[in-house]
Amino acid sequence: NAGVTQTPKFRVLKTGQSMTLLCAQDMNHEYMYWYRQDPGMGLRLIHYSVGEGTTAKGEVPDGYNVSRLKKQNFLLGLESAAPSQTSVYFCASSYPGSRANSPLHFGNGTRLTVT
């Protein structure tokens, strides 16, 4: 049982390049999330999904796109990377159903640097 797996672990991009971060979970969770973590700012929600084929914007969605074609996968895309997107990105998932007391399960993060 791997839980939540993120690939890649590290990436360096040049400004304007594009990339996709992959998140996979094997817990049959309905909800999946993408967060970014920056020093002194905690975790901020980028996009989330409440089920296969659905996505929604979070607190800081600009410059990112997401897709949830399969229940177990949640992709985060950067179409034209900017230095302001240098961050650590975390994927998370939670238990099926709209249960607010279901905790998040996190991946180990992707450290992205945009030069």
Place this chain on the structure above:
Amino acid sequence: AQSVTQLGSHVSVSEGALVLLRCNYSSSVPPYLFWYVQYPNQGLQLLLKYTSAATLVKGINGFEAEFKKSETSFHLTKPSAHMSDAAEYFCAVSEDTGNQFYFGTGTSLTVIP
């Protein structure tokens, strides 16, 4: 939207001393509250959660937190700090719909030998 405030971005305690990490939330409805821990270069792990069953919640690694509605607080404590407790700690609150979680800015705990 709800918000979470963690007082003190850095806390240092001696090994064996009491650990107290503060968390206050803003919510007009009964919230669901969580504490997570993050070790270096890892994701966040759940320490404990409050779901209205009991105001004093016990978590892993000897941590516990008390929900105080009158103070809108959910402070995290541990009676005796261990070197392995050095990490970053995040308080979080979720909306009743369960779609979004709001995190505090985190508190970095240092344990001094």
